[in-house]
Amino acid sequence: MDTDRSADGHPDERVAEQTVLVVDDDEDLADTCRYWLGGERFTVETAYGGQEALDRIDDSIDVVLLDRRMPSVSGDDVLEEIRSRGIDCRVAMMTAVEPDTDIVEMPFDTYLVKPVSESDVKETVEELLFRAGFDSEIREYFALESTEQALESREIEELREPEALDELRSRLDAVRTEHEAAIQYRERQLDRLNRVNGLIRDIDRALIDARTREEIEQTVCDAVADAHEAAFVLRRTAAGGLRCTAQSGFRCDPSDVDYSFVDDEFDTNDPDQVCVFDDISTEHRAAVFNGQSADHEDVAALCVPIRYQETIYGALTVYDESSEFDDESVALFSDLGATVGNGINAAESKRLLNGDSVVELEFRLGVDSDVLAALSADVGCDFSLDGVAQVDDGITCFVTASGVPGSNVVEAAVTYDRISSVRVVTDGTDESVLEVRLDGDSLLMSAVDHGASIEALELTNGSGSLALHVAADADHGAIVEAVTGTAPNVSVVAKREVEQSAQSTESFRTELDGKLTDRQKSVLETSLVSGYFEWPRGSTAEEVAEALGISPPTLHEHLRAAERKLIETYFEELNAAPADD
Structure with a gap:
């Protein structure tokens, strides 16, 4: 059966209104988490304290990253108030407080001990958003499991009430026995979610090094095929047909594969279409897997557009077990198509800029x-x-x-x-x-x-x-x-x-040196090496100013002047008319 997923429930629309609230009195950490999560598929807000969190939290919040140790209104107080208000959001305690058995009865969903990494934060939010769709009994199981994992990080003799951990494990066993099939199903989904999200992050990192469209397409196919059965990229030809421009995981010559099943069902001019092909012919499977179709009877294909806004660069098709392509996988691979499209657009723009x-x-x-x-x-x-x-x-x-x-x-x-x-x-x-x-x-x-x-x-x-x-x-x-x-x-x-008019690196530097004062050069270099331009910043403006022996307002004055001259020089060179022959 071929399933078209492009209709009303397009993944981008489905997650458009999900909101994450980061609560921490450490403003730098809260802002860092917002920065880490800013490129994801949800809105991120911050609250710099417990009372500010309580003023903001309502039914529009889906996930809360909550610090425990905050003055006036603690994270424990915020969690209790969230549940007493009946707000059905997922909560991750993200704190430097070592877990003890007092957390057994706390109604959170997972527990993270600081310091946390970018991947910790992203993976936690992604999983909790996914868990939100579970039945309450299944959500309870995974929350209890997270509590057990947090306590297992401590030595048993260090726990305040070691018997509480035994009671927790008994509850876990009871819930699992009662809902074994549903829990196993959700565990498989979570495992798949983590693998696909990891795949997307791996591809994000790989795209940084890819310089051409061809490199990007092959990089994506290689990464996808490592996690699934096989993958290929198709482009529309001038004659209206499709041709394979990259592939990986095939156990045959790709030229022997008939891609007509994609051409017949998938509209490569529709940026929102996603297709799942559940019924792939024996002949096609035999061609892809070099005659080993019997070993791949349950293989299905997922096809998503490689797109940048309304521009379609082609289609990415992934082979895997048919059960792999649930709605969440469809949403994630659709996002992957947009990520690859962004990479191709950036590569094309760089090639235009740098070409002779x-x-x-x-x-x-x-x-x-x-x-x-x-x-x-x-x-x-x-x-x-x-x-x-x-x-x-x-x-x-x-x-x-x-x-x-x-x-x-x-x-x-x-x-x-x-x-x-x-x-x-x-x-x-x-x-x-x-x-x-x-x-x-x-x-x-x-x-x-x-x-x-x-x-x-x-x-x-x-x-x-x-x-x-x-x-x-x-x-x-x-x-x-x-x-x-x-x-x-x-x-x-x-x-x-x-x-294109060309200017040597040396001439550009000479021109810029003629515009910048010695103080402006010093301010730029000191700001750069001190990490002022990084995010999160390695040094504040006050720290850079102190290193230079000037006041912060003076630093900003020199910075603005130097940045303006740098940008002006860049665009003067970029927009310079070609020299007459």
Whole structure:
């Protein structure tokens, strides 16, 4: 049976409102935990004390990381109040207090002894969010098990009431005997959850070193195949078919494998689709596993899009036992597809930036081609794009408007649904600079999503031209198709290779040295080596200032000036016009 998981319960939507609260009077530790968890699939908040936690906690909180030893209102008091209010959240005690038998009757879900690592915090939150879906009796079992594990870290003679540990073990045995089948099922799920989460973190680390799309795809396949049976990546060809670009775990020549079952059921143009193929033919299993299909009768396949926002780079397909692909696995592999897509997009952007030559694609735009073109026609002015910045799911454009006051552009822009905000940055007599935030589909967003750099956009009364720079070995046809397919009245008029201007490291350093004062250089270097730019910070601003013998306000003044000069020099070099031959 083929199961399409792209409908209402898409994993990203399912977990979108989960919230984790970190409670600790050590603000640095609380902020560090928030930083560690910030890239995960949930919202993270902090409370710097017990009373602040009680003021915040309500039914919207899913997991609490709770310190025990806090002044005024202790963690034990907070835990008791949470349960007395009937708030059904999972609680992890995260404390330097060594566990003793007094914790046996405390209604927490797990117990962590400080110091804790990033992996400790992440794995705990992930597991507790998953445990939230268990029946209350099964949640009780895992909570009791966590308590037992915490107490087992102590020597038995050091415990206040050693017999309490024996009573706890008796309760554990009784609950397990009563719910053996359900507990075993949940243990298998938790084991699978931890393996997949570990796989995702391994891939995150591996992507840091991968430099090309091909390296990323092969790295992912190798990592997935180590944890499962096999994996491959498919890309859509210009002719509309699919081709395998990376694979691992196959016991055959991948060219002998028929991938039509994916082509028939999986829409590689849908960024939200996830498919589970539970009924893989004997012929296909024989091809993948080199005739050993009998050993893999229960093998199923999970197929997820490799995506960056709305851009689809291909499909990742994973083979494993059919029972492996429950809803949680689907959600995690869907996240993995997004992680890989982000890595590919970053690699494509770096390649464009570092290449000696790029391809320039020039497009002609008509009045209905984009919201900026429509706005230019509406107001009756000229637009010139000064720069763009991608923000969340939208794009911020800095536009010079000529021929009309900036207030006229703002007045017209607020009537457009796809313009979420607009403001005048500078208002001159003949021209104004405006900041325009575009949300949703747009021609510029489509170009950026496909790895293009926007070189120029010029519009006069709604018509004009757009120039994009793309890597020389990028899929130019796919980019042209994406841009021209965004809206009517968009056509490509030229494709040309251009040389990127290059500046040597030495000349860049010389130029920057000429701008920075000796004090600014000293402040930058001291801040760097002292760990001020790290997170969590190795040194505070006060500590860096003391090392330099200056006041904190003076430090910040020099830092801001030095950072501005560094950034200005970088973008002056980056945006420098190519030298004339």
